[in-house]
Amino acid sequence: MNNIRFENKLVELKIELLSLIRSFFLFGNPKKVRFGRRVRLTGKIRFGNDVTIQDYSRIRGRNIEIRDHVFIHENVFIRSAVTVQIGRGTTINRNTCILDHVIIGNDCSIAPNCVIVGSNHQFMDGSKTIKSQGSEIVGIVIEDDVWIAANVTVLDGVTIGKGSVVAAGAVVTKSVLPYTIVGGVPAKEISKRNHVLV
Template sequence: MKTQQIKKRLKQNPYIKHLVLNFIMHPVKTRPQWWIRMFQFAYLKRGKGSVIYHSVRKDLVPFNRFVLGNYSIVEDFSCINNAVGDLIIGNNSRIGLGNTIIGPVKIGNEVNIAQNVVISGLNHNFLDPDKTIASQGVSTLSILIEDDAWIGANSVILAGTKIGKHSVIAAGSIVTRSVPPFSVVAGNPAKIIKQYDFEKKEWINLKS
């Protein structure tokens, strides 16, 4: 509750907000200042048996949540970022090599994410043609990946989408809309090519 009150007051005072943000985030590198990163051990919530490899870029700040569940792993050369929204990863989930995950994102339990996947709840604002895109700030929409999903290599999951339970995102897919549970999607934009029929107890091919 106190954290929310502080955030509200900062939003009401742009000058103080700017000072605090520059104290926490490097204005050019757009990552937490080194003195903030020194204390990540104190504000990151890590579950039993969880692993984050040393080569992972941890752009993780104290004013948003980061949770890594029990026995979950973030593989080498990934980037995890909660600067614009919470990043929650459940139990027994694997974030593969070279992934980029930018909150707000919630990943469930037993989720497998392959190599070089981008999952970003952030979009850059661009509507005013008289201003540079960089000066217009960002907007966010949460991403939810439910339990037991499998995200194939080189896929992109865009802001505001939901990946249903036990769904498969084929390698190289661009997910622009939510995926129902027990579905397989592929392509750019990703479309449903299979769904599980619980009455027939089989996967039904929907590809035309």
């Protein structure tokens, strides 16, 4: 048992050292971004301070901004065709996929296995293949202090209002008012959260 603990500690130290070197090489600051194993970055990406990106996550595209104190768990895929912004203090949990045009506010919690896609295939012309008709991009906005529970899908054109909660397994097809709890397929209002208007 002690041998396993010692081996695990050595692996952790190696990952930490490689992260410090990579962050210093990329940003001139060894602690700006903490990298896990095999994190891949491609394109135009701007980072705030104290960002963590854990093992096997991939971020690629243009106009991507990840602000201060963001924590990205394992195997997250972020791809931007237009803009992806992730606000300060937000957590993106493992196996989540964020694509195309998505704005996420501050202090949000996104649970594992969520799919947030700010685009949609054109498909109405039955005489053409779906792939040949291209995509429409409206975008998704997730405002501050939103909790999106596990296995949620958010479709293009949706705004999820400040302080809202999306229950596990929901498919969000329409915008959600602030401080609202929604769930189901398609997602519908379940109740409201108590809050003080400022």
